[in-house]
Amino acid sequence: xxxxxxxxxxxxxxxxxxxxxxxxxxxxxxxxxxxxxxxxxxxxxxxxxxxxxxxxxxxxxxxxxxxxxxxxxxxx
Amino acid sequence: xxxxxxxxxxxxxxxxxxxxxxxxxxxxxxxxxxxxxxxxxxxxxxxxxxxxxxxxxxxxxxxxxxxxxxxxxxxx
Amino acid sequence: xxxxxxxxxxxxxxxxxxxxxxxxxxxxxxxxxxxxxxxxxxxxxxxxxxxxxxxxxxxxxxxxxxxxxxxxxxxx
Amino acid sequence: xxxxxxxxxxxxxxxxxxxxxxxxxxxxxxxxxxxxxxxxxxxxxxxxxxxxxxxxxxxxxxxxxxxxxxxxxxxx
Amino acid sequence: xxxxxxxxxxxxxxxxxxxxxxxxxxxxxxxxxxxxxxxxxxxxxxxxxxxxxxxxxxxxxxxxxxxxxxxxxxxx
Amino acid sequence: xxxxxxxxxxxxxxxxxxxxxxxxxxxxxxxxxxxxxxxxxxxxxxxxxxxxxxxxxxxxxxxxxxxxxxxxxxxx
Amino acid sequence: xxxxxxxxxxxxxxxxxxxxxxxxxxxxxxxxxxxxxxxxxxxxxxxxxxxxxxxxxxxxxxxxxxxxxxxxxxxx
Numbered sequence: 001x002x003x004x005x006x007x008x009x010x011x012x013x014x015x016x017x018x019x020x021x022x023x024x025x026x027x028x029x030x031x032x033x034x035x036x037x038x039x040x041x042x043x044x045x046x047x048x049x050x051x052x053x054x055x056x057x058x059x060x061x062x063x064x065x066x067x068x069x070x071x072x073x074x075x076x
Numbered sequence: 077x078x079x080x081x082x083x084x085x086x087x088x089x090x091x092x093x094x095x096x097x098x099x100x101x102x103x104x105x106x107x108x109x110x111x112x113x114x115x116x117x118x119x120x121x122x123x124x125x126x127x128x129x130x131x132x133x134x135x136x137x138x139x140x141x142x143x144x145x146x147x148x149x150x151x152x
Numbered sequence: 153x154x155x156x157x158x159x160x161x162x163x164x165x166x167x168x169x170x171x172x173x174x175x176x177x178x179x180x181x182x183x184x185x186x187x188x189x190x191x192x193x194x195x196x197x198x199x200x201x202x203x204x205x206x207x208x209x210x211x212x213x214x215x216x217x218x219x220x221x222x223x224x225x226x227x228x
Numbered sequence: 229x230x231x232x233x234x235x236x237x238x239x240x241x242x243x244x245x246x247x248x249x250x251x252x253x254x255x256x257x258x259x260x261x262x263x264x265x266x267x268x269x270x271x272x273x274x275x276x277x278x279x280x281x282x283x284x285x286x287x288x289x290x291x292x293x294x295x296x297x298x299x300x301x302x303x304x
Numbered sequence: 305x306x307x308x309x310x311x312x313x314x315x316x317x318x319x320x321x322x323x324x325x326x327x328x329x330x331x332x333x334x335x336x337x338x339x340x341x342x343x344x345x346x347x348x349x350x351x352x353x354x355x356x357x358x359x360x361x362x363x364x365x366x367x368x369x370x371x372x373x374x375x376x377x378x379x380x
Numbered sequence: 381x382x383x384x385x386x387x388x389x390x391x392x393x394x395x396x397x398x399x400x401x402x403x404x405x406x407x408x409x410x411x412x413x414x415x416x417x418x419x420x421x422x423x424x425x426x427x428x429x430x431x432x433x434x435x436x437x438x439x440x441x442x443x444x445x446x447x448x449x450x451x452x453x454x455x456x
Numbered sequence: 457x458x459x460x461x462x463x464x465x466x467x468x469x470x471x472x473x474x475x476x477x478x479x480x481x482x483x484x485x486x487x488x489x490x491x492x493x494x495x496x497x498x499x500x501x502x503x504x505x506x507x508x509x510x511x512x513x514x515x516x517x518x519x520x521x522x523x524x525x526x527x528x529x530x531x532x
Binding site: 403416421423442447 | 462464465466467480523526527529530531
Protein backbone atom coordinates (compact mmCIF):
# COMPACT_ATOMS: atom_id res chain seq x y z
CA UNK A 1 0.00 0.00 0.00
CA UNK A 2 1.60 3.26 -1.06
CA UNK A 3 1.91 6.03 1.50
CA UNK A 4 -0.61 8.10 -0.47
CA UNK A 5 -3.29 5.49 0.31
CA UNK A 6 -2.97 5.94 4.08
CA UNK A 7 -6.20 7.13 5.78
CA UNK A 8 -4.46 10.16 7.28
CA UNK A 9 -3.77 11.39 3.74
CA UNK A 10 -7.51 11.82 3.27
CA UNK A 11 -7.35 14.31 6.14
CA UNK A 12 -4.32 16.18 4.82
CA UNK A 13 -6.13 16.50 1.50
CA UNK A 14 -8.83 18.71 3.06
CA UNK A 15 -6.58 21.20 4.83
CA UNK A 16 -8.33 24.60 4.63
CA UNK A 17 -11.73 22.96 4.23
CA UNK A 18 -14.48 22.61 6.85
CA UNK A 19 -14.61 19.30 8.73
CA UNK A 20 -16.86 17.93 11.49
CA UNK A 21 -15.25 15.99 14.31
CA UNK A 22 -16.93 13.64 16.76
CA UNK A 23 -15.10 13.22 20.06
CA UNK A 24 -15.25 10.21 22.39
CA UNK A 25 -17.31 12.27 24.86
CA UNK A 26 -19.86 12.53 22.00
CA UNK A 27 -19.34 16.26 21.46
CA UNK A 28 -19.12 17.52 17.88
CA UNK A 29 -16.79 20.27 16.64
CA UNK A 30 -16.89 21.94 13.25
CA UNK A 31 -14.30 24.27 11.75
CA UNK A 32 -11.74 24.88 9.05
CA UNK A 33 -8.94 22.31 9.30
CA UNK A 34 -5.66 24.19 9.46
CA UNK A 35 -3.14 21.56 10.64
CA UNK A 36 -3.04 17.81 11.31
CA UNK A 37 -0.53 15.07 12.08
CA UNK A 38 -0.42 11.27 12.01
CA UNK A 39 -1.90 11.00 15.55
CA UNK A 40 -4.90 13.03 14.31
CA UNK A 41 -3.87 15.94 16.51
CA UNK A 42 -5.32 18.85 14.56
CA UNK A 43 -6.17 22.52 14.63
CA UNK A 44 -9.43 24.13 13.56
CA UNK A 45 -10.08 27.78 12.74
CA UNK A 46 -13.53 29.28 13.39
CA UNK A 47 -14.29 26.29 15.59
CA UNK A 48 -17.85 25.68 16.76
CA UNK A 49 -19.17 23.13 19.22
CA UNK A 50 -22.48 21.64 18.09
CA UNK A 51 -25.32 19.96 19.93
CA UNK A 52 -28.09 18.37 17.87
CA UNK A 53 -26.80 20.39 14.90
CA UNK A 54 -27.19 23.68 16.84
CA UNK A 55 -24.13 25.83 17.60
CA UNK A 56 -23.50 25.61 21.36
CA UNK A 57 -20.23 27.55 21.58
CA UNK A 58 -17.64 29.29 19.38
CA UNK A 59 -13.94 29.03 20.19
CA UNK A 60 -11.94 30.68 17.40
CA UNK A 61 -8.88 28.49 16.94
CA UNK A 62 -8.56 25.21 18.83
CA UNK A 63 -6.04 22.40 18.96
CA UNK A 64 -7.75 19.01 19.45
CA UNK A 65 -5.68 16.10 20.87
CA UNK A 66 -6.03 13.25 18.40
CA UNK A 67 -6.60 10.44 20.90
CA UNK A 68 -10.01 11.92 21.80
CA UNK A 69 -11.35 11.64 18.26
CA UNK A 70 -13.91 9.03 17.23
CA UNK A 71 -14.28 10.08 13.62
CA UNK A 72 -13.98 13.00 11.24
CA UNK A 73 -16.43 13.84 8.50
CA UNK A 74 -14.46 14.80 5.41
CA UNK A 75 -15.84 17.05 2.64
CA UNK A 76 -15.94 15.39 -0.76
CA UNK B 77 3.40 -16.61 9.66
CA UNK B 78 3.74 -14.84 6.33
CA UNK B 79 2.75 -11.20 6.14
CA UNK B 80 -0.17 -12.13 3.87
CA UNK B 81 -1.75 -14.06 6.77
CA UNK B 82 -1.96 -10.97 9.01
CA UNK B 83 -5.54 -10.06 10.05
CA UNK B 84 -5.20 -6.53 8.64
CA UNK B 85 -4.69 -8.08 5.19
CA UNK B 86 -8.28 -9.33 5.34
CA UNK B 87 -9.31 -5.70 5.60
CA UNK B 88 -7.09 -4.49 2.78
CA UNK B 89 -8.59 -7.22 0.61
CA UNK B 90 -12.03 -5.60 0.75
CA UNK B 91 -11.04 -2.06 -0.19
CA UNK B 92 -13.91 -0.64 -2.30
CA UNK B 93 -16.41 -3.03 -0.75
CA UNK B 94 -19.05 -2.26 1.88
CA UNK B 95 -18.11 -3.05 5.49
CA UNK B 96 -19.92 -2.65 8.83
CA UNK B 97 -17.97 -1.34 11.78
CA UNK B 98 -18.87 -1.61 15.45
CA UNK B 99 -17.30 1.05 17.67
CA UNK B 100 -16.54 0.77 21.39
CA UNK B 101 -19.41 3.16 22.12
CA UNK B 102 -21.62 0.49 20.50
CA UNK B 103 -22.48 2.61 17.44
CA UNK B 104 -22.42 0.92 14.03
CA UNK B 105 -21.18 2.48 10.80
CA UNK B 106 -21.58 1.09 7.31
CA UNK B 107 -19.94 2.31 4.11
CA UNK B 108 -17.55 1.60 1.29
CA UNK B 109 -14.04 1.05 2.65
CA UNK B 110 -11.71 3.39 0.78
CA UNK B 111 -8.50 3.40 2.89
CA UNK B 112 -7.08 1.56 5.91
CA UNK B 113 -3.81 1.20 7.80
CA UNK B 114 -2.30 -1.20 10.34
CA UNK B 115 -3.89 0.67 13.30
CA UNK B 116 -7.30 0.10 11.67
CA UNK B 117 -7.62 3.82 10.98
CA UNK B 118 -9.87 3.78 7.93
CA UNK B 119 -12.02 5.88 5.63
CA UNK B 120 -15.54 5.07 4.47
CA UNK B 121 -17.42 6.57 1.53
CA UNK B 122 -21.23 6.86 1.68
CA UNK B 123 -21.01 6.31 5.42
CA UNK B 124 -24.18 5.63 7.39
CA UNK B 125 -24.67 5.36 11.12
CA UNK B 126 -27.09 2.58 12.06
CA UNK B 127 -29.26 1.92 15.08
CA UNK B 128 -31.03 -1.43 15.32
CA UNK B 129 -30.32 -1.87 11.59
CA UNK B 130 -32.08 1.43 10.77
CA UNK B 131 -30.13 4.30 9.17
CA UNK B 132 -29.80 7.05 11.81
CA UNK B 133 -27.53 9.49 9.95
CA UNK B 134 -25.57 9.82 6.71
CA UNK B 135 -22.12 11.42 6.68
CA UNK B 136 -20.65 11.12 3.18
CA UNK B 137 -16.95 10.39 3.73
CA UNK B 138 -15.60 9.78 7.22
CA UNK B 139 -12.24 8.91 8.71
CA UNK B 140 -12.60 6.61 11.73
CA UNK B 141 -9.75 6.44 14.28
CA UNK B 142 -8.78 2.80 14.61
CA UNK B 143 -8.49 2.63 18.39
CA UNK B 144 -12.27 3.11 18.69
CA UNK B 145 -13.09 -0.01 16.71
CA UNK B 146 -14.40 -3.20 18.32
CA UNK B 147 -14.81 -5.23 15.16
CA UNK B 148 -15.41 -5.00 11.43
CA UNK B 149 -17.73 -7.20 9.45
CA UNK B 150 -15.99 -8.16 6.22
CA UNK B 151 -17.86 -9.18 3.05
CA UNK B 152 -17.00 -12.68 1.84
CA UNK C 153 11.74 -19.11 27.12
CA UNK C 154 11.70 -20.25 23.51
CA UNK C 155 9.47 -18.43 21.06
CA UNK C 156 7.31 -21.56 20.71
CA UNK C 157 6.31 -21.21 24.38
CA UNK C 158 4.78 -17.74 23.86
CA UNK C 159 1.04 -17.58 24.71
CA UNK C 160 0.19 -16.27 21.24
CA UNK C 161 1.53 -19.53 19.78
CA UNK C 162 -1.34 -21.35 21.48
CA UNK C 163 -3.66 -19.22 19.37
CA UNK C 164 -1.78 -19.76 16.12
CA UNK C 165 -1.95 -23.49 16.80
CA UNK C 166 -5.75 -23.49 16.49
CA UNK C 167 -6.07 -21.62 13.19
CA UNK C 168 -9.05 -23.14 11.34
CA UNK C 169 -10.62 -24.34 14.56
CA UNK C 170 -13.59 -22.83 16.43
CA UNK C 171 -12.76 -20.47 19.29
CA UNK C 172 -14.88 -18.42 21.71
CA UNK C 173 -13.84 -14.86 22.47
CA UNK C 174 -14.90 -12.71 25.40
CA UNK C 175 -14.64 -8.97 24.78
CA UNK C 176 -14.17 -6.25 27.42
CA UNK C 177 -17.77 -5.15 26.88
CA UNK C 178 -18.69 -8.70 28.05
CA UNK C 179 -19.98 -9.82 24.62
CA UNK C 180 -18.98 -13.28 23.40
CA UNK C 181 -18.12 -14.19 19.82
CA UNK C 182 -17.66 -17.69 18.42
CA UNK C 183 -16.31 -18.67 15.02
CA UNK C 184 -13.58 -20.35 13.05
CA UNK C 185 -10.26 -18.61 13.66
CA UNK C 186 -8.78 -17.72 10.26
CA UNK C 187 -6.02 -15.19 11.07
CA UNK C 188 -4.30 -13.75 14.14
CA UNK C 189 -1.32 -11.58 15.04
CA UNK C 190 0.73 -10.79 18.15
CA UNK C 191 -1.68 -8.02 19.25
CA UNK C 192 -4.49 -10.63 19.21
CA UNK C 193 -6.10 -8.89 16.24
CA UNK C 194 -7.88 -11.81 14.59
CA UNK C 195 -10.44 -12.81 12.01
CA UNK C 196 -13.29 -15.29 12.48
CA UNK C 197 -15.32 -17.03 9.79
CA UNK C 198 -18.95 -17.96 10.46
CA UNK C 199 -18.89 -15.56 13.42
CA UNK C 200 -21.74 -15.62 15.90
CA UNK C 201 -22.45 -13.29 18.80
CA UNK C 202 -23.73 -15.14 21.85
CA UNK C 203 -25.77 -14.11 24.85
CA UNK C 204 -26.20 -16.60 27.69
CA UNK C 205 -25.03 -19.30 25.24
CA UNK C 206 -27.81 -18.39 22.76
CA UNK C 207 -26.93 -17.09 19.28
CA UNK C 208 -27.88 -13.39 19.18
CA UNK C 209 -26.50 -12.45 15.74
CA UNK C 210 -24.54 -13.92 12.83
CA UNK C 211 -21.93 -11.84 11.01
CA UNK C 212 -20.13 -14.03 8.48
CA UNK C 213 -16.50 -12.93 8.60
CA UNK C 214 -15.33 -10.41 11.17
CA UNK C 215 -12.04 -8.80 12.11
CA UNK C 216 -11.79 -8.21 15.87
CA UNK C 217 -9.33 -5.59 17.17
CA UNK C 218 -7.11 -7.32 19.71
CA UNK C 219 -7.12 -4.65 22.40
CA UNK C 220 -10.83 -5.34 23.05
CA UNK C 221 -10.26 -8.96 23.98
CA UNK C 222 -10.45 -10.23 27.56
CA UNK C 223 -9.80 -13.89 26.86
CA UNK C 224 -10.08 -16.58 24.20
CA UNK C 225 -11.23 -20.14 24.83
CA UNK C 226 -8.98 -22.46 22.88
CA UNK C 227 -10.03 -25.95 21.76
CA UNK C 228 -7.85 -28.73 23.12
CA UNK D 229 4.27 18.29 5.45
CA UNK D 230 7.01 20.44 6.92
CA UNK D 231 7.64 20.28 10.64
CA UNK D 232 6.39 23.86 10.98
CA UNK D 233 2.92 22.70 9.89
CA UNK D 234 2.55 20.27 12.82
CA UNK D 235 -0.42 21.05 15.12
CA UNK D 236 1.85 21.28 18.17
CA UNK D 237 3.64 24.22 16.53
CA UNK D 238 0.41 26.19 16.82
CA UNK D 239 0.74 25.74 20.59
CA UNK D 240 4.41 26.67 20.74
CA UNK D 241 3.54 29.82 18.81
CA UNK D 242 1.41 31.13 21.69
CA UNK D 243 3.91 30.65 24.53
CA UNK D 244 3.41 33.57 26.97
CA UNK D 245 -0.15 34.07 25.81
CA UNK D 246 -3.36 33.08 27.63
CA UNK D 247 -4.93 29.77 26.59
CA UNK D 248 -8.03 27.83 27.74
CA UNK D 249 -7.75 24.08 28.18
CA UNK D 250 -10.56 21.56 28.36
CA UNK D 251 -9.69 18.34 30.20
CA UNK D 252 -11.28 14.93 29.68
CA UNK D 253 -13.04 15.28 33.05
CA UNK D 254 -14.73 18.35 31.46
CA UNK D 255 -12.94 20.87 33.70
CA UNK D 256 -11.58 24.02 32.08
CA UNK D 257 -8.29 25.74 32.97
CA UNK D 258 -7.15 29.15 31.80
CA UNK D 259 -3.69 30.69 32.21
CA UNK D 260 -0.57 31.95 30.53
CA UNK D 261 1.13 29.16 28.63
CA UNK D 262 4.73 29.00 29.80
CA UNK D 263 5.98 25.61 28.54
CA UNK D 264 4.75 22.77 26.32
CA UNK D 265 6.04 19.60 24.69
CA UNK D 266 4.94 17.23 21.92
CA UNK D 267 2.75 15.17 24.32
CA UNK D 268 0.87 18.41 25.15
CA UNK D 269 2.30 18.33 28.68
CA UNK D 270 2.29 22.04 29.52
CA UNK D 271 2.65 24.60 32.26
CA UNK D 272 0.37 27.55 32.94
CA UNK D 273 1.10 30.63 35.04
CA UNK D 274 -1.76 32.40 36.86
CA UNK D 275 -3.86 29.28 36.31
CA UNK D 276 -7.58 29.42 37.01
CA UNK D 277 -10.13 26.64 37.01
CA UNK D 278 -13.43 27.71 35.46
CA UNK D 279 -16.99 26.46 35.80
CA UNK D 280 -19.63 27.91 33.45
CA UNK D 281 -17.14 30.73 32.71
CA UNK D 282 -16.87 31.60 36.44
CA UNK D 283 -13.52 31.27 38.24
CA UNK D 284 -13.79 28.34 40.63
CA UNK D 285 -10.21 28.18 41.92
CA UNK D 286 -6.82 29.81 41.39
CA UNK D 287 -3.64 27.72 41.45
CA UNK D 288 -0.70 29.93 40.50
CA UNK D 289 1.55 27.74 38.36
CA UNK D 290 0.41 24.28 37.30
CA UNK D 291 1.82 21.50 35.18
CA UNK D 292 -0.93 19.65 33.25
CA UNK D 293 -0.24 16.13 31.99
CA UNK D 294 -0.95 16.15 28.26
CA UNK D 295 -2.90 12.90 28.05
CA UNK D 296 -5.76 14.48 30.03
CA UNK D 297 -6.34 17.22 27.49
CA UNK D 298 -9.33 17.23 25.13
CA UNK D 299 -8.60 20.51 23.40
CA UNK D 300 -6.87 23.86 23.80
CA UNK D 301 -8.30 27.18 22.69
CA UNK D 302 -5.52 29.17 21.05
CA UNK D 303 -5.51 32.99 20.83
CA UNK D 304 -5.40 34.31 17.30
CA UNK E 305 18.81 -5.66 39.38
CA UNK E 306 19.52 -8.94 37.63
CA UNK E 307 16.99 -10.21 35.12
CA UNK E 308 16.17 -13.11 37.45
CA UNK E 309 14.77 -10.60 39.97
CA UNK E 310 12.14 -9.28 37.53
CA UNK E 311 8.53 -9.77 38.75
CA UNK E 312 7.60 -11.69 35.60
CA UNK E 313 10.16 -14.33 36.56
CA UNK E 314 8.03 -15.17 39.59
CA UNK E 315 5.29 -16.09 37.13
CA UNK E 316 7.53 -18.13 34.86
CA UNK E 317 8.68 -20.04 37.93
CA UNK E 318 5.18 -21.47 38.49
CA UNK E 319 4.51 -22.75 34.98
CA UNK E 320 2.47 -25.98 35.35
CA UNK E 321 1.17 -24.93 38.72
CA UNK E 322 -2.31 -23.61 39.59
CA UNK E 323 -2.67 -19.83 39.77
CA UNK E 324 -5.61 -17.50 40.49
CA UNK E 325 -6.02 -14.38 38.36
CA UNK E 326 -8.06 -11.29 39.14
CA UNK E 327 -9.14 -9.32 36.09
CA UNK E 328 -9.94 -5.59 35.95
CA UNK E 329 -13.63 -6.44 35.56
CA UNK E 330 -13.28 -8.11 39.00
CA UNK E 331 -13.75 -11.67 37.66
CA UNK E 332 -11.45 -14.39 38.97
CA UNK E 333 -9.98 -17.24 36.92
CA UNK E 334 -8.14 -20.27 38.27
CA UNK E 335 -6.22 -22.86 36.29
CA UNK E 336 -2.89 -24.46 35.54
CA UNK E 337 -0.51 -21.87 34.07
CA UNK E 338 0.84 -23.26 30.81
CA UNK E 339 2.38 -20.22 29.06
CA UNK E 340 3.16 -16.58 29.85
CA UNK E 341 5.05 -13.64 28.37
CA UNK E 342 6.37 -10.28 29.56
CA UNK E 343 3.01 -8.55 28.92
CA UNK E 344 1.37 -11.10 31.27
CA UNK E 345 -0.47 -12.62 28.34
CA UNK E 346 -0.90 -16.19 29.56
CA UNK E 347 -2.66 -19.48 28.98
CA UNK E 348 -4.44 -21.60 31.58
CA UNK E 349 -5.42 -25.26 31.33
CA UNK E 350 -8.51 -26.52 33.19
CA UNK E 351 -9.59 -22.91 33.57
CA UNK E 352 -12.45 -22.09 35.93
CA UNK E 353 -14.23 -18.79 36.48
CA UNK E 354 -15.01 -18.19 40.15
CA UNK E 355 -17.57 -16.05 41.94
CA UNK E 356 -17.32 -15.74 45.71
CA UNK E 357 -15.01 -18.79 45.62
CA UNK E 358 -17.69 -20.89 43.83
CA UNK E 359 -17.02 -22.25 40.34
CA UNK E 360 -19.25 -20.31 37.93
CA UNK E 361 -18.01 -21.74 34.60
CA UNK E 362 -15.39 -24.10 33.19
CA UNK E 363 -13.55 -23.26 29.95
CA UNK E 364 -10.84 -25.85 29.35
CA UNK E 365 -7.91 -23.92 27.91
CA UNK E 366 -8.00 -20.13 27.73
CA UNK E 367 -5.64 -17.40 26.61
CA UNK E 368 -5.97 -14.27 28.76
CA UNK E 369 -4.77 -10.93 27.38
CA UNK E 370 -2.31 -9.50 29.88
CA UNK E 371 -3.55 -5.91 29.91
CA UNK E 372 -6.79 -7.07 31.59
CA UNK E 373 -5.01 -8.49 34.62
CA UNK E 374 -5.05 -6.79 38.02
CA UNK E 375 -3.05 -9.36 39.93
CA UNK E 376 -2.08 -13.03 39.99
CA UNK E 377 -1.90 -15.19 43.11
CA UNK E 378 1.22 -17.30 42.89
CA UNK E 379 1.63 -20.63 44.73
CA UNK E 380 4.54 -20.71 47.16
CA UNK F 381 12.88 24.42 21.97
CA UNK F 382 15.80 23.73 24.29
CA UNK F 383 15.54 20.85 26.72
CA UNK F 384 15.44 23.32 29.62
CA UNK F 385 12.10 24.62 28.32
CA UNK F 386 10.38 21.22 28.64
CA UNK F 387 7.39 21.22 31.05
CA UNK F 388 8.92 18.42 33.15
CA UNK F 389 11.85 20.74 33.94
CA UNK F 390 9.41 22.96 35.84
CA UNK F 391 8.80 19.97 38.11
CA UNK F 392 12.45 19.10 38.58
CA UNK F 393 13.05 22.72 39.54
CA UNK F 394 10.89 22.34 42.67
CA UNK F 395 12.46 19.18 44.08
CA UNK F 396 12.40 19.51 47.91
CA UNK F 397 9.51 21.92 47.77
CA UNK F 398 5.85 21.23 48.60
CA UNK F 399 3.57 20.45 45.65
CA UNK F 400 -0.14 19.61 45.34
CA UNK F 401 -1.15 16.86 42.95
CA UNK F 402 -4.59 16.20 41.50
CA UNK F 403 -5.18 12.58 40.44
CA UNK F 404 -7.62 11.38 37.77
CA UNK F 405 -9.85 9.94 40.51
CA UNK F 406 -10.12 13.58 41.74
CA UNK F 407 -8.13 12.94 44.94
CA UNK F 408 -5.53 15.53 45.95
CA UNK F 409 -2.14 14.80 47.51
CA UNK F 410 0.24 17.30 49.02
CA UNK F 411 3.82 16.72 50.12
CA UNK F 412 7.46 17.51 49.59
CA UNK F 413 8.56 16.43 46.11
CA UNK F 414 11.61 14.21 46.51
CA UNK F 415 11.95 12.50 43.09
CA UNK F 416 10.37 12.70 39.64
CA UNK F 417 10.91 11.36 36.13
CA UNK F 418 9.73 12.19 32.61
CA UNK F 419 6.56 10.05 33.01
CA UNK F 420 5.65 12.20 36.06
CA UNK F 421 6.22 9.23 38.33
CA UNK F 422 7.21 10.95 41.55
CA UNK F 423 7.78 10.53 45.26
CA UNK F 424 6.45 12.74 48.03
CA UNK F 425 7.66 12.96 51.63
CA UNK F 426 5.19 13.88 54.41
CA UNK F 427 2.39 13.07 51.98
CA UNK F 428 -1.15 14.06 52.89
CA UNK F 429 -4.39 13.26 51.13
CA UNK F 430 -6.79 16.20 51.10
CA UNK F 431 -10.53 16.52 50.76
CA UNK F 432 -12.04 20.00 50.39
CA UNK F 433 -8.69 21.36 51.67
CA UNK F 434 -8.94 19.25 54.86
CA UNK F 435 -6.32 16.57 55.59
CA UNK F 436 -8.01 13.18 55.18
CA UNK F 437 -5.01 10.88 55.66
CA UNK F 438 -1.23 11.00 56.16
CA UNK F 439 1.03 8.48 54.42
CA UNK F 440 4.66 9.45 55.10
CA UNK F 441 6.48 8.70 51.84
CA UNK F 442 4.56 7.68 48.73
CA UNK F 443 5.43 6.88 45.14
CA UNK F 444 2.70 8.07 42.73
CA UNK F 445 2.49 6.49 39.28
CA UNK F 446 2.61 9.33 36.76
CA UNK F 447 -0.17 8.15 34.46
CA UNK F 448 -2.74 8.82 37.21
CA UNK F 449 -1.88 12.50 37.45
CA UNK F 450 -4.14 15.24 36.08
CA UNK F 451 -2.07 18.22 37.13
CA UNK F 452 0.50 19.41 39.66
CA UNK F 453 0.46 22.76 41.39
CA UNK F 454 4.00 24.10 41.43
CA UNK F 455 5.24 26.64 44.00
CA UNK F 456 6.51 29.88 42.49
CA UNK G 457 19.33 13.77 37.10
CA UNK G 458 21.34 10.67 37.99
CA UNK G 459 19.69 7.30 37.64
CA UNK G 460 19.77 6.89 41.43
CA UNK G 461 17.33 9.80 41.73
CA UNK G 462 14.63 8.08 39.66
CA UNK G 463 11.36 7.51 41.59
CA UNK G 464 11.47 3.77 40.92
CA UNK G 465 14.74 3.60 42.87
CA UNK G 466 12.79 4.56 45.99
CA UNK G 467 10.81 1.37 45.48
CA UNK G 468 13.83 -0.83 44.86
CA UNK G 469 15.31 0.54 48.07
CA UNK G 470 12.56 -1.06 50.17
CA UNK G 471 12.72 -4.59 48.75
CA UNK G 472 11.98 -7.00 51.64
CA UNK G 473 10.08 -4.34 53.53
CA UNK G 474 6.31 -4.00 53.94
CA UNK G 475 4.57 -1.62 51.53
CA UNK G 476 0.92 -0.58 51.02
CA UNK G 477 -0.40 -0.27 47.50
CA UNK G 478 -3.49 1.57 46.32
CA UNK G 479 -4.94 0.29 43.05
CA UNK G 480 -7.03 2.26 40.55
CA UNK G 481 -10.11 0.29 41.63
CA UNK G 482 -9.46 1.81 45.09
CA UNK G 483 -8.49 -1.53 46.70
CA UNK G 484 -5.48 -1.56 49.03
CA UNK G 485 -2.89 -4.34 49.27
CA UNK G 486 -0.21 -4.69 51.92
CA UNK G 487 2.70 -7.12 51.93
CA UNK G 488 6.44 -7.61 51.83
CA UNK G 489 7.82 -6.28 48.53
CA UNK G 490 9.87 -9.04 46.95
CA UNK G 491 10.34 -7.89 43.33
CA UNK G 492 9.67 -4.81 41.21
CA UNK G 493 10.47 -3.43 37.77
CA UNK G 494 10.35 -0.05 36.01
CA UNK G 495 6.67 -0.48 35.05
CA UNK G 496 5.88 -0.93 38.78
CA UNK G 497 5.00 -4.56 38.18
CA UNK G 498 5.79 -6.06 41.57
CA UNK G 499 5.42 -9.09 43.80
CA UNK G 500 4.32 -9.13 47.42
CA UNK G 501 4.76 -11.92 49.97
CA UNK G 502 2.20 -12.35 52.77
CA UNK G 503 -0.16 -10.16 50.76
CA UNK G 504 -3.32 -8.87 52.41
CA UNK G 505 -6.22 -6.97 50.91
CA UNK G 506 -7.48 -4.24 53.19
CA UNK G 507 -10.79 -2.42 53.51
CA UNK G 508 -11.00 0.56 55.87
CA UNK G 509 -7.74 -0.69 57.43
CA UNK G 510 -9.30 -4.13 58.17
CA UNK G 511 -7.88 -7.26 56.53
CA UNK G 512 -10.43 -8.47 53.98
CA UNK G 513 -8.47 -11.35 52.40
CA UNK G 514 -5.04 -13.01 52.50
CA UNK G 515 -3.37 -14.21 49.30
CA UNK G 516 0.16 -15.41 50.13
CA UNK G 517 2.29 -14.29 47.18
CA UNK G 518 0.82 -12.08 44.46
CA UNK G 519 2.11 -10.43 41.32
CA UNK G 520 0.47 -7.03 40.73
CA UNK G 521 0.48 -5.55 37.22
CA UNK G 522 2.00 -2.09 37.48
CA UNK G 523 -0.46 -0.22 35.29
CA UNK G 524 -3.19 -0.76 37.91
CA UNK G 525 -1.29 1.06 40.62
CA UNK G 526 -2.24 4.54 41.82
CA UNK G 527 0.39 4.91 44.50
CA UNK G 528 2.61 2.98 46.88
CA UNK G 529 3.28 3.91 50.50
CA UNK G 530 6.98 3.42 51.16
CA UNK G 531 8.40 2.79 54.66
CA UNK G 532 10.91 5.38 55.80
